[in-house]
Amino acid sequence: MQGKASEWVVKTEKGDITCEHVICATGNYARQTAKMVGFDFLAIPVEHQYIVTDVDPVLLRYREAGNPELPILRESDAQYYLREERMGWILGPYEKGALARFSDGVDAGFEKDLCPDDFERLMPHVEATMVRVPSFEGAGIKDIVNGPISYTPDGNLMVGPAFGLKNFWLSEGHSFGVTAAGVAVGGMDRRGRASRVWICWGLIHDDLAWAASIMWCRKMRKLTLTCALIIFR
Numbered sequence: 001m002q003g004k005a006s007e008w009v010v011k012t013e014k015g016d017i018t019c020e021h022v023i024c025a026t027g028n029y030a031r032q033t034a035k036m037v038g039f040d041f042l043a044i045p046v047e048h049q050y051i052v053t054d055v056d057p058v059l060l061r062y063r064e065a066g067n068p069e070l071p072i073l074r075e076s077d078a079q080y081y082l083r084e085e086r087m088g089w090i091l092g093p094y095e096k097g098a099l100a101r102f103s104d105g106v107d108a109g110f111e112k113d114l115c116p117d118d119f120e121r122l123m124p125h126v127e128a129t130m131v132r133v134p135s136f137e138g139a140g141i142k143d144i145v146n147g148p149i150s151y152t153p154d155g156n157l158m159v160g161p162a163f164g165l166k167n168f169w170l171s172e173g174h175s176f177g178v179t180a181a182g183v184a185v186g187g188m189d190r191r192g193r194a195s196r197v198w199i200c201w202g203l204i205h206d207d208l209a210w211a212a213s214i215m216w217c218r219k220m221r222k223l224t225l226t227c228a229l230i231i232f233r
């Protein structure tokens with residue numbers, strides 16, 4: 001909520017915080033928090049799954065022979081990455097048909113909860129991995145994790161000033177992961193550098209210039225999100 005013309009008062013369970021600038025960095029809650037200040041934000045949580053396997057005997061033998069950890073394998077055609085995890089594997093795909101969630105706001109109490117897994121949706125990626133890394137088949141699945149990640153309609157993050165709201169900044173739609181979000185959101189070192197530089201000096205950080213597209217493609221994004229919401233409903 002906004003107080004005097006040049007300051008914001010953020011209400012929290014532990015009391016009010018008065019400040020000049022607010023950076024809204026709320027992940028899956030982006031649409032809800034934006035609504036608190038009357039801003040129509042364009043992002044939606046989309047399910048993302050990954051698989052954790054048991055020990056792969058072939059990988060175990062390879063590592064026990066003194067070989068170094070394997071680099072992360074990324075197979076673009078089959079849209080997944082694969083990396084070592086405790087002598088087994090983590091397979092993280094970019095799935096077709098992943099479901100959008102919470103179009104009317106994140107369910108109460110969900111917080112960092114998970115969604116039910118959907119193995120069928122993972123199958124094309126599992127099969128592709130077994131072709132590329134045959135020993136993957138012998139590892140056995142230990143766990144499947146399925147959680148929502150905030151996506152904008154075009155997949156780019158949204159970082160920068162919110163239209164019509166003085167000193168209110170967005171750092172949302174971080175579907176690229178914790179490092180990208182950290183650089184943009186906040187903190188004392190590398191994390192948050194982008195927003196700090198922009199707020200203090202009015203400069204868009206090089207790494208974000210291409211993505212800071214709140215300004216130039218807002219109308220296009222709004223149209224796309226509206227279409228996406230209609231389809232998912």
Ligand SMILES: Cc1cc2nc3c(=O)[nH]c(=O)nc-3n(C[C@H](O)[C@H](O)[C@H](O)COP(=O)(O)OP(=O)(O)OC[C@H]3O[C@@H](n4cnc5c(N)ncnc54)[C@H](O)[C@@H]3O)c2cc1C
Binds near residue numbers: 171179182
């Ligand atoms: C299953 C799964 C696997 C993933 N794997 C990886 C991976 O291997 N590597 C990787 O880099 N990334 C991974 N990610 C993605 C990564 O988690 C996100 O990209 C990243 O967390 C986004 O950061 P964020 O700061 O934008 O949002 P978040 O990390 O979600 O942080 C937002 C915070 O805002 C808080 N908040 C919301 N509303 C309010 C409010 N009204 N008041 C106060 N606080 C509020 C939330 O509680 C939350 O703590 C994965 C995500 C999922 C779901």
